[in-house]
Amino acid sequence: MLPRFDPTNHKACLSVLEDTTSNAKQVQDSVLEAILSCNAQTEYLRGFLSGQLDKQSFKKNLPIVTYEDCRSYIDRIANGESFNLICDRPFIVLLTRDKVQISPHEMTTCEDTTQRMFCQLLCGLLQRENVSRLDAPFASSFLKGFFFLGLLHLSPLLGRARDVTWRITGMNSNIRTGRVSDWITDAQCLSGISKFLTGPNPELAGLIEQECSKTSWEGIVKRLWPKAKCIEAIITGSMAQYIPMLEFYCGGLPLVSSLYVSSECSIGVNIDPLSKPCVFSYTIIPSMAYFEFLEVKKDHQETGHDLTENHVVVDLVDVKIGHDYEPVVTTFSGLYRYRVGDVLRVTGYYNNAPKFRFVGRQKVVLSIDMDKTYEEDLLKVVANATLLLEPHDLMLTDFTSRVDSSSFPRHYVLYWELGSKVKDVKVEPDPKVMEKCCFTVEESLDSVYRKGRRNDKNIGPLELKVVRSGAFDELMSFFVSRGSSVSQYKTPRSVTNEDAVKILEAAVVSKFVSRKIPSWELHELHSSR
Structure with a gap:
């Protein structure tokens, strides 16, 4: 739907942006x-529109759907039936990078994530002077690379002993000797790394060893890659909790989130990428897909995905500043009035196209009685509580939650994995600090929850469980083994799967509870002023 233009010509790009918005x-x-014209003869559209391809018929006759509603069509195509069940052309995925990657493309085909990550990081260190930007799909995946880099000497790797240090067996040894570690056996990884690991480089190995042997990892990204200009990753919504860690490791490098892209389609761009993460907004590009929006009112958000008569559906140009919406997309590739599941808040307009801030996913994550704690609320209260960790050189590296229904009364449980800002220091949180964190979370939750806590028969004291380092990696491995994509994986902010809960419970090293009942009258007084 865009006119032909040279994507390397900045003026042409800006002109198209201005015209489109x-x-x-x-x-x-x-x-x-x-979209309707191209796909008019598909089985899906024929079943609803009977050849009536005008906008009014589309809105009147096509239902708003979720994945489960489309699943049978997708399964039929996956099992060999024709693509024209839902689309007028074959499904072909083409991944084109205008970006220049440091690590060779063949490494990305390695199925062993440990070998792949090791070799990609090794490529990055060998070419440290050529790295201008570091990026990853999500803030969490970016940080996993650095936990991998920094924790090689703390845990066994492919059967190696715990006391074998990173300097001997890790990347620095490879750089010093010019030989890749014996446990790297994947042919694609070996082929890729051989292009850069061409001989011993003791000078580079010494420099890296000097930086990595310092007491703190603060600013390590800037120290290892001195010419890097920015870090690019999705750092909005549930990823916002990782911002303090990114800032700690990155030594002042700008954090950039330039695109809002979902699995369903590309949606928007951040036209001010150097703004502070807390004010990131994405301008919806009207030519990417056909966009509609379900207005989201927190008091009426559903725990599932069933639609009710109360939902208001509006077009792209009719959304209101300050209101929350869930995108509904219709794409060229066979999705029609498909609910994305994200919650976006309108922050303004760029010309006639709205700008949105990513708020979170459209779901209640915790509920016991009349209380409803949404993902956005949970992220805020946890961020508020973790401020208490900063004076003790501790960081929250990841977290999730659940409702414990096995106890009476039922209560919220938080699982926190903590890390130290100082290298090689055992994480031993002060019980008084952790109990204060529990109370701070409860004090920060809404009045319905706090009223429920006043009567212990309704909601019991919040419990905070600290898990050992690596517990959330085990959780990721569990969900990946069940079909989740490694590159698209995001830690669930609430877990209900019994096997996932068992993984977390087996990793618990200490427990704390809130010993005070949060007040609610004072909060109500403040909110009424």
Whole structure:
């Protein structure tokens, strides 16, 4: 739907952006017309539209759907039936990078994530002077690379003893000797690394060893890659909790989140990528897909995905500043009125196209009685409580939660994995600090929860369980083994799967509870002023 232009010509790109956002309504109508025209003969559209391809018929007759509603069609195509069940052309995935990667492409095909990550990081260290930007799909995946880099000497790797240090068996040994470790056996990884590990480089090994042997890892990214200009990753929504760690490791490098892209389609761009993460907004590009929006009101958010008569569906140009919405997309590739599941808050307009801030996922994550704690709320209260860790050189590296229904009364449980800002220091949180963290979380939750806590028969004291280092890696491995994508994996902010709970419970090293009942009258007084 875009006119032909040279993507390397910045003025041409800006001109297209201005034209597309200025004419948002006309572009959206043209996109919908083109999608319906192209896909008119698909089984899916014929079943609902019977050849009526106008916008009014589309909105009246096509239901708003979730993945489960489309699953049978997708399964049929996966099992060999024709693509024209839902789309007018074959499904072909082409991944084109205008980006220049340090690690060779063949490494990305290695199925062994440990070998792949080791070799990719090794490539990055060998070419440290050529690295201008570090990026990852999510803030969490970016940090996993550095935990991997920093924790090689703390845990066994492919059967190696715990007391074998990183300097001897890790990347620095490879750089010093010019030979890749024996446990790297994947042919693609060996082929890729051989292009850069061409001989001994004791000077580089010494420099890296000097930086990595310092007491703290603060600013390690800037120290290892001195010419890096920024860190690019998704750091909004549930990823925002990792910002303090990124800032700690990155030594002042700007944190950039330039795109809002979902599995369903590309949606928007951050036209001010150097703004502070707390004010990141994405401008919806009207030509990417046909966009509609379900208004989200917190008091009426559903725990599932069933629609009710109370939902208001509006077009792209009709959203209101300050209101929350869930995107509903219609794409060229066979999704029609498909709920994305994200919650976006309108922050303004760029020309006639709205700008959104990513808030979180459209779901209640914790509920016992009348209380409803949403993902956005949970992220805020945990961020508030972890401020108490900073004076003790501790960081929250990851967390999740659940409702413990086995006790009476039922209560919230938080699982925290903690790390130290100082290298090689055992994490031993002060019980008084952790109990204060529990109370701070409860004090920060809404009045419905706090009223429920006043009567211990309704909601019991919040419990905080600290898990050993690596517990959330085990959790990720569990979900990946069940079909989750490594590159797209995000830690669930609430767990209900019994096997996942068992993994977390087996990793618990200490427990704390809130010993005070949070007040609610004072909060109500403040909110009424």
